[in-house]
Amino acid sequence: MPLTRTPLLSETVRKLLARGASVNAFNILNRLHAADVAGILGDLPEQLRREAFKTLHQRNLTLASEALSELGPERGALLLSEMSPQEISELLQELDPDDAAAFVSTLPSELQESILGAMRTKEASEVEDLLQYPEETAGRIMSPKVFSLHEETTVGEAIRKLQDAGDVEMVFYIYVVDDQGKLSGVLSLRQLLLKRPETRIKDIMVTDVIRVTADTDQEEVAQLVASYNLLAVPVVDQQNNLVGFITVDDVIDVIKDEATEDIFRLAGVDTDERVFNAPRTSVAKRIPWLVVNLATAFLAALVVSQFEGAIAQFAVLAVFMPIVPSMGGNAGNQALTVMVRGIALGELSWANSRKALLKEILVGAVNGLATGVIAGLVAFWWKANPWLGGVLALAMLGNLVVAAVAGTLVPLVLRRMKIDPALASSVFVTTATDVAGFLLFLGLGAAFLARFQ
Amino acid sequence: MPLTRTPLLSETVRKLLARGASVNAFNILNRLHAADVAGILGDLPEQLRREAFKTLHQRNLTLASEALSELGPERGALLLSEMSPQEISELLQELDPDDAAAFVSTLPSELQESILGAMRTKEASEVEDLLQYPEETAGRIMSPKVFSLHEETTVGEAIRKLQDAGDVEMVFYIYVVDDQGKLSGVLSLRQLLLKRPETRIKDIMVTDVIRVTADTDQEEVAQLVASYNLLAVPVVDQQNNLVGFITVDDVIDVIKDEATEDIFRLAGVDTDERVFNAPRTSVAKRIPWLVVNLATAFLAALVVSQFEGAIAQFAVLAVFMPIVPSMGGNAGNQALTVMVRGIALGELSWANSRKALLKEILVGAVNGLATGVIAGLVAFWWKANPWLGGVLALAMLGNLVVAAVAGTLVPLVLRRMKIDPALASSVFVTTATDVAGFLLFLGLGAAFLARFQ
Numbered sequence: 001m002p003l004t005r006t007p008l009l010s011e012t013v014r015k016l017l018a019r020g021a022s023v024n025a026f027n028i029l030n031r032l033h034a035a036d037v038a039g040i041l042g043d044l045p046e047q048l049r050r051e052a053f054k055t056l057h058q059r060n061l062t063l064a065s066e067a068l069s070e071l072g073p074e075r076g077a078l079l080l081s082e083m084s085p086q087e088i089s090e091l092l093q094e095l096d097p098d099d100a101a102a103f104v105s106t107l108p109s110e111l112q113e114s115i116l117g118a119m120r121t122k123e124a125s126e127v128e129d130l131l132q133y134p135e136e137t138a139g140r141i142m143s144p145k146v147f148s149l150h151e152e153t154t155v156g157e158a159i160r161k162l163q164d165a166g167d168v169e170m171v172f173y174i175y176v177v178d179d180q181g182k183l184s185g186v187l188s189l190r191q192l193l194l195k196r197p198e199t200r201i202k203d204i205m206v207t208d209v210i211r212v213t214a215d216t217d218q219e220e221v222a223q224l225v226a227s228y229n230l231l232a233v234p235v236v237d238q239q240n241n242l243v244g245f246i247t248v249d250d251v252i253d254v255i256k257d258e259a260t261e262d263i264f265r266l267a268g269v270d271t272d273e274r275v276f277n278a279p280r281t282s283v284a285k286r287i288p289w290l291v292v293n294l295a296t297a298f299l300a301a302l303v304v305s306q307f308e309g310a311i312a313q314f315a316v317l318a319v320f321m322p323i324v325p326s327m328g329g330n331a332g333n334q335a336l337t338v339m340v341r342g343i344a345l346g347e348l349s350w351a352n353s354r355k356a357l358l359k360e361i362l363v364g365a366v367n368g369l370a371t372g373v374i375a376g377l378v379a380f381w382w383k384a385n386p387w388l389g390g391v392l393a394l395a396m397l398g399n400l401v402v403a404a405v406a407g408t409l410v411p412l413v414l415r416r417m418k419i420d421p422a423l424a425s426s427v428f429v430t431t432a433t434d435v436a437g438f439l440l441f442l443g444l445g446a447a448f449l450a451r452f453q
Numbered sequence: 454m455p456l457t458r459t460p461l462l463s464e465t466v467r468k469l470l471a472r473g474a475s476v477n478a479f480n481i482l483n484r485l486h487a488a489d490v491a492g493i494l495g496d497l498p499e500q501l502r503r504e505a506f507k508t509l510h511q512r513n514l515t516l517a518s519e520a521l522s523e524l525g526p527e528r529g530a531l532l533l534s535e536m537s538p539q540e541i542s543e544l545l546q547e548l549d550p551d552d553a554a555a556f557v558s559t560l561p562s563e564l565q566e567s568i569l570g571a572m573r574t575k576e577a578s579e580v581e582d583l584l585q586y587p588e589e590t591a592g593r594i595m596s597p598k599v600f601s602l603h604e605e606t607t608v609g610e611a612i613r614k615l616q617d618a619g620d621v622e623m624v625f626y627i628y629v630v631d632d633q634g635k636l637s638g639v640l641s642l643r644q645l646l647l648k649r650p651e652t653r654i655k656d657i658m659v660t661d662v663i664r665v666t667a668d669t670d671q672e673e674v675a676q677l678v679a680s681y682n683l684l685a686v687p688v689v690d691q692q693n694n695l696v697g698f699i700t701v702d703d704v705i706d707v708i709k710d711e712a713t714e715d716i717f718r719l720a721g722v723d724t725d726e727r728v729f730n731a732p733r734t735s736v737a738k739r740i741p742w743l744v745v746n747l748a749t750a751f752l753a754a755l756v757v758s759q760f761e762g763a764i765a766q767f768a769v770l771a772v773f774m775p776i777v778p779s780m781g782g783n784a785g786n787q788a789l790t791v792m793v794r795g796i797a798l799g800e801l802s803w804a805n806s807r808k809a810l811l812k813e814i815l816v817g818a819v820n821g822l823a824t825g826v827i828a829g830l831v832a833f834w835w836k837a838n839p840w841l842g843g844v845l846a847l848a849m850l851g852n853l854v855v856a857a858v859a860g861t862l863v864p865l866v867l868r869r870m871k872i873d874p875a876l877a878s879s880v881f882v883t884t885a886t887d888v889a890g891f892l893l894f895l896g897l898g899a900a901f902l903a904r905f906q
Contacts, residue, residue, distance in 0.1 A: 347727065
């Protein structure tokens with residue numbers, strides 16, 4: 001088995017680099033898979049990471065570029081920031097064109113031009129072609145180096161062509177094109193082995209090929225590959241000309257990125273954020289969401305201020321007041337999360353939403369009743385006041401039903417309006433449960449004020 | 454191209470079923486890929502879904518079982534609930550053993566026995582073998598039907614054996630074993646095509662095979678396959694005997710499930726929950742988390758109650774009081790989410806955590822200052838009270854630093870203690886920001902009380 005990355009190995013590499021033994025460090029890295037090299041680079045402090053990458057770049061350009069590709073554009077770009085356009089070009093032209101395009105697109109546009117200018121013409125034009133397609137589409141993540149054969153090829157010729165083809169990525173499906181270069185069929189490598197050499201591939205290929213167009217959203221591509229259990233999918237242009245293919249390993253990256261996007265959007269974090277962004281970037285990315293939350297918090301404060309008189313008379317109201325929106329916020333978030341994931345996984349649609357809503361209302365009412373009764377009893381015992389306990393229980397029941405309705409309907413309505421439900425749902429749901437929570441508890445509290453004292 | 458699922462197609466199938474034309478509905482479903490059949494079944498109301506599945510089961514057992522497999526155990530098991538053990542066995546023995554095992558494991562144990570008893574002996578024993586392995590391990594999700602060849606096989610013989618092998622899943626890598634059945638190498642289908650028929654595969658195989666043992670956690674398997682860009686990984690037992698293999702399509706399911714798990718755990722939702730669980734199940738799954746939240750809400754109430762006197766004197770404190778924990782909760786959740794995802798993606802470890810903490814404190818302080826100043830100015834303008842504004846601004850600054858520290862350290866410490874950071878982090882972080890938020894604002898408020906009036 002090859003060496004694999006372990007904390008011990010990272011530590012050894014760090015120590016070697018720290019005492020200037022960068023060649024020894026390189027000798028370790030050089031025996032590893034690129035993914036493990038990337039992992040170790042990620043573990044190193046920034047200065048040593050640049051040092052290690054510089055040595056790698058000088059001594060094994062292929063491994064350096066592969067490790068860069070494994071790190072991905074967000075983390076990898078930091079390594080490039082102190083290099084010359086010439087050096088960056090050397091690295092990027094070793095990458096698959098889709099990976100190189102992903103890196104180039106993160107750079108400032110003047111730098112993009114000088115890097116593409118310094119790359120070999122063939123590689124530069126492949127990257128430029130991919131950059132024509134919008135971000136997050138099939139065209140941007142496809143490999144243009146697709147292995148294809150003409151319909152009239154025989155099995156014997158096909159095998160010879162496969163033997164001669166060097167520079168192709170993971171060939172497992174062979175795509176078949178007609179005279180005009182239009183995609184007409186597909187066959188697997190294994191099918192080639194099963195047939196006589198003189199058979200024309202036209203006669204054995206599968207003609208109903210699952211394909212995507214270059215402008216298809218990458219999330220759709222991922223869903224297609226995942227649900228049909230494909231290893232790769234061919235990409236065609238509007239005229240059905242074969243222009244590239246997307247392999248399952250790129251699809252895995254898309255699935256991970258899209259899951260990160262959902263997780264981050266639910267928490268009000270920008271989808272590009274990473275643990276080791278510059279602090280300035282993180283501030284800029286998070287503050288808009290905090291300001292929105294501040295506005296909704298003031299809205300809640302406005303509700304509370306309507307009951308200042310009641311609170312001044314009976315300050316205990318202020319003690320129990322935060323419990324109701326807190327519980328509502330949690331319950332609403334639970335419902336919301338189940339809905340957002342249900343939408344993402346294709347289990348929930350507008351068509352079956354009524355059933356989901358009724359279920360959530362029932363769940364909210366039962367949970368509201370159960371936790372409301374517990375909270376009411378604790379309040380009764382603490383302040384020896386049954387009316388206070390009753391008001392708290394009732395407000396919680398009501399707010400958990402509000403949470404259920406908001407948690408279910410907000411993501412569905414956003415989805416219906418073609419807005420990503422993960423993006424904006426939680427602020428609406430929290431606002432609803434905050435406002436309703438204070439209103440219910442303080443409203444009921446003010447109504448029963450005479451009973452409290 | 455094959456028919457693909459569209460809302461229109463779902464609607465047509467629904468209408469046909471609704472007026473009893475189940476054979477016509479079947480004729481449509483029968484032209485679709487199993488994944489699309491599963492999608493349409495998911496769109497149908499429950500009664501019609503059972504109806505459609507019954508017809509499918511009678512007329513095309515293979516498609517019915519494939520669709521069942523695509524639906525997955527959670528949603529698929531509902532379709533089985535009204536069937537006899539005999540009918541369930543018929544369906545499950547058509548599935549790949551790992552899929553069948555996933556279904557069987559969701560059933561009550563008496564039913565498990567009668568279903569396994571009714572299955573063909575070979576299939577039943579394959580499923581039973583897989584069920585020996587713990588849930589969420591490589592052994593549970595592997596296919597035991599692995600295509601392997603002996604080291605001494607020649608390329609010519611290998612090709613003949615491949616031609617004869619019917620019942621094997623996606624062969625793209627060929628695993629090579631020695632006399633004792635121990636895994637000794639691997640080669641790709643393409644390599645077979647490149648060599649002369651008399652070459653022994655021992656001489657052309659790659660010997661440093663990336664492999665996993667049957668007890669490896671499925672998440673680790675997924676990370677391995679994803680980071681090394683594999684299409685499949687062989688599974689061995691403790692003695693290195695080849696016992697199965699895991700294909701990339703199963704890995705995609707694991708990646709999706711693990712992302713769902715993280716998303717749900719962050720929101721306090723049980724990982725098995727789905728939109729259309731029975732309401733009773735959802736209540737049972739969500740209420741423990743709500744009770745935990747209730748306890749922390751009472752803890753916050755206890756903090757507020759220490760300042761009852763101050764609030765009674767100056768009820769405006771109660772108006773602004775909820776803003777501080779709300780902002781802290783949001784900021785803490787942002788930091789927490791970035792950390793949890795960073796841990797899941799392998800970017801954050803205990804080793805580089807100090808840097809992450811310092812960065813988060815800086816981000817928290819800047820965001821706290823910015824939003825604190827805004828909030829302070831609004832409060833000053835609203836209540837014409839500069840001291841109130843100052844207290845609010847200061848409390849927010851302090852609480853956003855608390856949020857940063859808690860949001861960074863809680864997941865790291867949980868991880869260090871081998872607890873899933875997504876599972877329990879948010880309750881600790883929220884408790885910290887609630888308690889600190891009320892304490893800071895009301896404490897400062899009480900200290901400056903004389904200035905307010």
